[in-house]
Structure formats: C-alpha cells, structure tokens
Amino acid sequence: MNVKPHSLFSDFDISLFKAGKHYRLYEKLGAHLTEVDGVKGTYFAVWAPAARSVSVVGDFNYWVQGEHPLNVRWDGSGIWEGFIPGVEKGAIYKYKIQSNHSGIVTEKADPFALYCEHPPQTASVVWDLDYKWKDKKWMDTRKEHNALEKPYSVYEVHLGSWRRNAYGEFLTYLELADQLVQYVKQTGFTHVEFMPVMEYPYDPSWGYQLVGYFAPTSRFGKPQDFMVLVDKLHQAGIGVILDWVPSHFPSDAHGLGFFDGSNLYEHPDMRKGYHPDWKSLVFNYGRNEVRAFLISNAIFWLQHYHIDGLRVDAVASMLYLDYSRNDGEWEPNIYGGRENLETISFLKDFNEAVYTMFEGVQTIAEESTSFPMVSRPTFLGGLGFGMKWMMGWMHDTLQYFKREPVYRKYHQNDLTFSMTYAFTENFMLPLSHDEVVYGKHSILGRMPGDEWQRFANLRLLYGYMFTHPGGKLLFMGAEFAQSAEWKFDGSLDWHLLQYDYHSGIQKLITDLNGLYKTNPALYENQFTADGFEWIDYADHQNAVMSYIRKGVNEKENLVVVCNFTPVVREGYRIGLPKKGKLVQVFNTDETAYDGSGVTNAKAVKIDKESCNGREFSAAVTLPPLGVVVFKLA
Missing domain, CATH: 2.60.40.1180 (Golgi alpha-mannosidase II)
Structure with missing residues (x-):
C-alpha cells in the first residue's frame, strides 16, 4: 500500500474551498513533489465527493487499482489525499475512482496536472514548475505597456499551424521562442494572443475543448519550454494573452465529465450543463468548488506563466440560458429572464480576483451580444472585463468591404454605425480566426475587384481599422494577405511573401503598427x-x-x-x-x-x-x- 497520511490543506483552506473563494487551489490539489519524514515522493489530492474509493494508478504500480489508495478527508470537502514515497518527477498517473453511484468506476486524468502525456495518450505526468525567469524588466513595467491608454495591437496565433518545419511537423516551444518572437518584433505587434495552449485531446477543436486546464499542451514541449517562449516575448517587449475557455469542456472519458460518477464539474440539468453547438459539457457556475477551480486556473496562468491577459472565449454562450436553445429547451431564471445569474456572478468574481491579485493585466471578453457593461467595473454594475471584442464592427465592416465600390455609397451607414456605440465598451477590433474558416474565405478573399483592387481594398481595410478607435487584433496570415482559408493542420502560406502584393501588405501592417505605437492620438483616448x-x-x-x-x-x-x-x-x-x-x-x-x-x-x-x-x-x-x-x- 505504502501511502502515508499527509495533507497540504489547513482548515482555512477547506473553508475557502467550500465557499468558492480559494483561488490558489493548484497549490493544494493535484500532484506535488515533496518530502515527508525525510522520504521523497509525491503528494496527491483530488476532489471526488461522490467516490467510494480513489486510487492513484500509474507506471510506478503497473496501473493496478488499490495498490495506492488515497484517504478521504473527514471534513466533508470530498477531497481524497495521500503521500506516495518514491514517485518522482516524470511519473505517469491517473485516478481510478469507484463511485458511490451504482459502483461506476472512472479512470481520470488529474484536473490539476501540470503536464500531460502527448495526445492521443491521456495520462497525467508528475512535474514541477521550477524555472528562472529573465523578464524582470517587463514585469516591473508591465502596467505601462498593458494600460488601456496604451497601444494594443494583437497578433493572434495558433501554435500548431503558424509555421511547420521542413518535415511538416510542429515547431516546438523553443523553436517558436526564436522564430515567432523575432517575427512579432519585426512586424511591430505589441502583444500576441495564443489560441488555447492548455492540453486538449482533439486537434480539430483548435484547442477550445480542454482536458488539462493547468498544463500547456505537450505537443510542442515541456511546461518550462512554454515558459521560455513567454519569457523571450517579454524580453522583446511583447505582451502575452492566452485564450481561456471557462465556457465548456469535452466529455472525453479521461476528462472532467462525470468525474467521480456524478455531475461534478458540469451542471446536472442538461438544459444548463450541455452545449448543443459544440456537443460539450457546461460548467456548473453555481457550485462553489467549481467556481474556485476555474478562478484558480485563471490565477495560475497569470502567476506561474507571467501571462499578461486572458481573452475569455464564448462569453455570450455563458451569459444566456437560451443560447442556441429552442423554446422548451431552457428554463428562465428566478426573475423570469434569460440571463444566467450564476454565470454573471462568476464572471464578476473572476474579474475582481484577477484585477485585485495582479497589477498590469487585462481580461478581454469575446462577447457578441448587446449585454450591457461587459467592460465596466463591477462596482458600477458591470462584469468587470478590461475590454470586449467589437463583433458588430467586424461583421458590418467585412460586409461593407465585400461590396463592389460602385454600390458602397448606398451602404456607408455600415461603417458609420459603429461610432454610435463605439464608446459604450472598451472595444477591441477583431479580425480573428473565426473569420477565415468554414467557407467564409480569407480576409483577402472577401475583397472585390481585379487583383490590384483586391489588395488596395485590403490596405484600405487595414488603414481604416488602425485609425478607428479601439484595440486591434489580426489573426496570423492576415498580415501578409494569406489567400486561402486557414487550415489548422498545416502551415501558413509563407511562400506568398515572394510576391510584391503580399510583401507589400506585410510592410503596410508593420508600418501601421509603427503609426499606432508612435502617435498618442491613436491610443491615449481610444476607448473614450x-x-x-x-x-x-x-x-x-x-x-x-x-x-x-x-x-x-x-x-x-x-x-x-x-x-x-x-x-x-x-x-x-x-x-x-x-x-x-x-x-x-x-x-x-x-x-x-x-x-x-x-x-x-x-x-x-x-x-x-x-x-x-x-x-x-x-x-x-x-x-x-x-x-x-x-x-x-
């Protein structure tokens, strides 16, 4: 058996956890290399309140259930824990959970794992976060770079398809730390935004269906390798934003779904706990422990990976009970409305925690509706985000630019309309990955006319975008007029840069970034x-x-x-x-x-x-x- 009673939890930790206010759960739950009574090993802790028994299975015990059983805490927290001597960094493990519900047995990856096996393998890896950061200058001055009255020109990147090596393989975090950092600096963007880097099982999800919320995907290297990438970006004066997905998660057998044989992380009412668009599960935002899990996850990336901002995905789907649901498929809130009151409360708590605990960071909402005061402080009744994507601007502008110029005089209100609401939120103008997939064409592909006119229209679009109030976001490839739609399983078409039209667009974006960064009129009052x-x-x-x-x-x-x-x-x-x-x-x-x-x-x-x-x-x-x-x- 060889499992020693041991705990990292104090009574105060447990009370915070039960109240949904413990925002550093990653320091307690999960696998932690430690020493007990002079013996080195690993302390394991997992939340599984519906479990009858929990065992750690792994390569150190031949995956035998019951060889290393954990002990349930006496305090009703539902936490199982124990210290296993001799389990070292690099050990591979899962939790074998026998449920109180009809004897159901699940085998789960650790929700708090710091590192995961390379997909399609699904186990967790015992790891640490030891790393010597070299970005002190950036961190000391980050609030000056990240303030709302500073330039925000964001380069959105999907790490798996930005560039591949000569064999068509992924670039590693370390290779990206050289090539991507140099490129972003050369083109003048102030920030990069990474589409989700947290571990995910299915490549076609682009990373938006997560299983390893605390682990950078092992597709590109180890956790410390990702730290090197962030570190190098900071040393180059470039901020780092991560896509964060608290809106839903997949039902993969090793993931969070039906974790201990019960609806632990997902809402038990499938009218609230299942997302029909993505066929995924939705977090139970009314459960205190789940709120603490999610907010701890956000804090984790800001603390341990020095992340400068979180772009929160699919906020609209979280805010509305009837999102993508027909009549009869949703239940109104206690006031008879369609707003998800538990989500609203959660998002306010999340933003308050982030802005209280970290100086010089931003949260950005991908929110496509007219929900009020998304980027206004919670003390004024807002959700507390720093910025919000201006989806209306994106839709109206691209619709306008698709029109032949001879007809544009009839549709100028498509452009002028944005200024009627431009200052109701702190808006970021996005031309994101969502606009260059599923038959929508590339940004260049939307432009009308002959070849010269298409590229002139694209230059016009970018010039208009960079002089319009608000932050800016361009998806990778748009900066050199990628002509094909984005494909997640290949590289951008870098060969296009041999052609003058494409290299001209790249130079234009570089110079527009320079114009934006060196002219205070374009950023000092960009949200007012x-x-x-x-x-x-x-x-x-x-x-x-x-x-x-x-x-x-x-x-x-x-x-x-x-x-x-x-x-x-x-x-x-x-x-x-x-x-x-x-x-x-x-x-x-x-x-x-x-x-x-x-x-x-x-x-x-x-x-x-x-x-x-x-x-x-x-x-x-x-x-x-x-x-x-x-x-x-």
Whole structure:
C-alpha cells in the first residue's frame, strides 16, 4: 500500500474551498513533489465527493487499482489525499475512482496536472514548475505597456499551424521562442494572443475543448519550454494573452465529465450543463468548488506563466440560458429572464480576483451580444472585463468591404454605425480566426475587384481599422494577405511573401503598427469619445469618410480621410478646426506597399474657407481605395 497520511490543506483552506473563494487551489490539489519524514515522493489530492474509493494508478504500480489508495478527508470537502514515497518527477498517473453511484468506476486524468502525456495518450505526468525567469524588466513595467491608454495591437496565433518545419511537423516551444518572437518584433505587434495552449485531446477543436486546464499542451514541449517562449516575448517587449475557455469542456472519458460518477464539474440539468453547438459539457457556475477551480486556473496562468491577459472565449454562450436553445429547451431564471445569474456572478468574481491579485493585466471578453457593461467595473454594475471584442464592427465592416465600390455609397451607414456605440465598451477590433474558416474565405478573399483592387481594398481595410478607435487584433496570415482559408493542420502560406502584393501588405501592417505605437492620438483616448471627432460621415455619393483622432495633447491630433472607391479625388476639401498646414504622415497607396503612389507629397495649406460646418478647410488628394493620415502643423 505504502501511502502515508499527509495533507497540504489547513482548515482555512477547506473553508475557502467550500465557499468558492480559494483561488490558489493548484497549490493544494493535484500532484506535488515533496518530502515527508525525510522520504521523497509525491503528494496527491483530488476532489471526488461522490467516490467510494480513489486510487492513484500509474507506471510506478503497473496501473493496478488499490495498490495506492488515497484517504478521504473527514471534513466533508470530498477531497481524497495521500503521500506516495518514491514517485518522482516524470511519473505517469491517473485516478481510478469507484463511485458511490451504482459502483461506476472512472479512470481520470488529474484536473490539476501540470503536464500531460502527448495526445492521443491521456495520462497525467508528475512535474514541477521550477524555472528562472529573465523578464524582470517587463514585469516591473508591465502596467505601462498593458494600460488601456496604451497601444494594443494583437497578433493572434495558433501554435500548431503558424509555421511547420521542413518535415511538416510542429515547431516546438523553443523553436517558436526564436522564430515567432523575432517575427512579432519585426512586424511591430505589441502583444500576441495564443489560441488555447492548455492540453486538449482533439486537434480539430483548435484547442477550445480542454482536458488539462493547468498544463500547456505537450505537443510542442515541456511546461518550462512554454515558459521560455513567454519569457523571450517579454524580453522583446511583447505582451502575452492566452485564450481561456471557462465556457465548456469535452466529455472525453479521461476528462472532467462525470468525474467521480456524478455531475461534478458540469451542471446536472442538461438544459444548463450541455452545449448543443459544440456537443460539450457546461460548467456548473453555481457550485462553489467549481467556481474556485476555474478562478484558480485563471490565477495560475497569470502567476506561474507571467501571462499578461486572458481573452475569455464564448462569453455570450455563458451569459444566456437560451443560447442556441429552442423554446422548451431552457428554463428562465428566478426573475423570469434569460440571463444566467450564476454565470454573471462568476464572471464578476473572476474579474475582481484577477484585477485585485495582479497589477498590469487585462481580461478581454469575446462577447457578441448587446449585454450591457461587459467592460465596466463591477462596482458600477458591470462584469468587470478590461475590454470586449467589437463583433458588430467586424461583421458590418467585412460586409461593407465585400461590396463592389460602385454600390458602397448606398451602404456607408455600415461603417458609420459603429461610432454610435463605439464608446459604450472598451472595444477591441477583431479580425480573428473565426473569420477565415468554414467557407467564409480569407480576409483577402472577401475583397472585390481585379487583383490590384483586391489588395488596395485590403490596405484600405487595414488603414481604416488602425485609425478607428479601439484595440486591434489580426489573426496570423492576415498580415501578409494569406489567400486561402486557414487550415489548422498545416502551415501558413509563407511562400506568398515572394510576391510584391503580399510583401507589400506585410510592410503596410508593420508600418501601421509603427503609426499606432508612435502617435498618442491613436491610443491615449481610444476607448473614450474624447478621442474621436467626425469631419464628415455623410459624403455617401463619393463614399468618403473623414475624422479626427485626438490624444491628450491636441498638437498630436491626426486627420484621417478614407476613400472607399477606386477613383482618385484631387482637390477634395475637408473642414478643419484651425489654420496651418496638413502634413501627410501615412498613405496606404504608397508604392512601398505596391500601391499606385498617389500621394500628398507636399504640405497642404489650410485655407480660411468654410467646409463641413467649419471655418477652415484644405483641399487634399485622395488616392484610390486608400486611407491618408495627416498631422495638423
């Protein structure tokens, strides 16, 4: 038997756990290398309140049930624990659980495992988190990089398909620490966002169906290798955001589902506990121990992997009881409404915990509805997120850009509408992986016209995006105009960069990142109405829009003019707030981007001539399908 009674839990730990307020459960539950009475081994602890017995089975006992049984705590917590001498780092294990329910036996991976076997193998691995970080400079100044009034240009990455090696195999975390870090720095993004890196069994899920919530996937290396990747990004001045999935989990036999023979992690009412879209299980947000598990998981990545932000996936599916459900398939809340009150409470607790425990981090909601105050503080009644994806902007903008320019004059409200609600939340503008799969085409593939017009339209889209209020997010490949839809099981089409049109888009994105980062008018007030002022949104006939982006210092203000047709417009007059000159600082039609080179080479004088309801104005040249940015001098 050789299992010694041992515990990492105090009475206070147990009371916090039962109350759903223990946010560092990873320090107690799971497998922990330790020493007891001078003997080295591993302490195991697992939550299984419906169990009759729990054994640790693994390569150290030939997977024999009952060889190393754990002891249940006396305090009603449902935690089973024990110390097994001689079990070392690298040992492979699972929990064999015999349930009180009809003698059901389950064999489960450790929900708190720090490392997992390489899929399709499913066992957990005893591991540690020993690592010497070298990112002190970043961590000491992170709040200055990550503040809402700083640039947020995010490069979204799926690690398995960003780039493959010559044999078509995954790059390792260590290879990515060289190649990806160098690339992100070169192209000027301020942050990377990794699609889920937590262990997942099924590659076509893209990582969104998790089984190892505390373990970076072993597909690309060991936990410490992933730490190296984060460390190198920080040393390069790049923040790291992780996709986090507290919305659902798969029903794989070794996962969280039916863990101890009962609905432990999932809601027992399948109207709340089953997701019809993804055929997965939904967490029971009303159960205190489950809330503590999830919030502990978020805190874990911020603490042990120095993560700078969490983008929370599928928030809309969590907020509404009737999400993807027909009449009769859901039950209203106690007030007769469709909102999931338990989820709302959980999300508020999650955000309060994150922002209380860590300085200089952000949480970002992928939330596609009009649910109010998602990115407002909880003390004001909000959910407490730092930012929210602006899904309406994405949908309306891509719909507009699909139209032939000759018809755009009839649909300019598709673009101007975003400014009617742009400051109701702290919005991030996403062109994400979801927009380049399942027959939607690549971003380039949506652009109309001949080859020149398609690329000009794409440059126009990016110029408009980077000068629109809000943070920015581009999915990998969009920065060089990937022409095919994204495929999770291959590499991006890096060979396209040999062609001028594609390399021109990459240079454009690099320079747009530079424009964004070096002009405070584009980021200081990016989430407030103080940062934006229309010049003219009503020139539908010419399909032209013009606006001012404003920072704290008005001398830094920028004037932006967008021409959504392929017609060159010379002498196009725009109203301005004062006399002086307009100096062009950016033009998406430059020949360096493989544009046509229509430009404002010299400073443009501002005249005392009324236009757009203003006393002063200037006549500028607008390139075809282009965005021009000026400074007031």
